[in-house]
Amino acid sequence: MMICIEPESEVPIYTQLTNQIIQGIVRREILPGDSLPSVRSFAADLGVNMHTVNKSYHELEKKGVIRIVPKSGAVIATHDKFDEAIYQRIMEDIKPQIAEALVFGIDEEKIQMMVKTIIEDFKNK
Template identity: 70%
Template sequence: MMIQIEPDTDIPIYTQLTNQIIEGIARGHIKPGDSLPSVRSFAADLGVNMHTVNKSYHELEKKGIIQIVPKSGAVIIKHEGIDDVTYQKLKEDVKPHIAEAMVFGMTEEDIQQLVKSIIVELKEKN
């Protein structure tokens, strides 16, 4: 899977990496059980600091998306369903965005439409 980052934006590089890896899993480009490249080679291939990649991997580990196994590296964890804690956390994360949408005058239907279109986009094969 191709990873593309923009170093000159306000979004920190490690966040861009985290988001793209998560999106890659959602799209099915990366599958549970696959391992991510080693921190050193990933950083070298992108020409970014190793701390940046390390930070992203730790963030993914904290979220419970990858497991860092000594020697085999970062492996994508398989998930069957969502647990309460993660559900609550996701809810907290999404809430400000929904609120923002409402502030701009979006209706419930508009927001549902938005969510649907994002899901369609993620399921698109490319």
Template identity: 30%
Template sequence: MGVVILSVDLASAVPIYQQLRDRITEAIAEGVLVEGSSLPATRALAADFGINFHTVNKAYDLLRQQGLIQLNRKTGAVVIAASADPPFRSEWTARARTLLAEAVAQGVPADEVLTTCESVLDSFNATQSEDTP
């Protein structure tokens, strides 16, 4: 497991809790955070960014709802094994459809959308492969 460096843009239109959720999800997809990895305590992470700890709680709760982490008073937030159950697949497909529709509606050609999707997936696979002996 590598060191996770989270970044947020306090001036972004994307809510901070969503940025945190997105960066942690990406770290899991890249294999930087693996099953059993501990996340920083909510208060510590909030202090690092100078944000309210409820914002971090909201991000962690989203990750918990999505089955990516487990929250426990003793152990804190810990990455758990992934399981793409049917409800997740349905929700994910709907979100992917909307994201792809946004790209097409903005005039991004379909072949470029596909190339970008493949490139992003390849980057996750490449990162995980580098960590595998």
């Protein structure tokens, strides 16, 4: 999996890392049960502070994307079934982006097309 950090971005580096790991899972570049690199080695590889990687890993753990196993590191979690709580959390996370799109005059059809395009992009890697 290729991680591309944009230091000049308004998006914090730990958020960029978190998002790219999630996208790597969706694209099946990393699979449930796979281990992520240690915080120290990942930070060195990316040229970022260890605390940045640590913050990303804890964010992923909080979301249920990874499990942090003592002495084994961060492992991609398995999600075999629908989880209503996760569905509700993601629904709340998406609401501000949908509201912003509506404020800028993007209609419902275009919003649905955006979502469909993003899903297709993930399917096509």
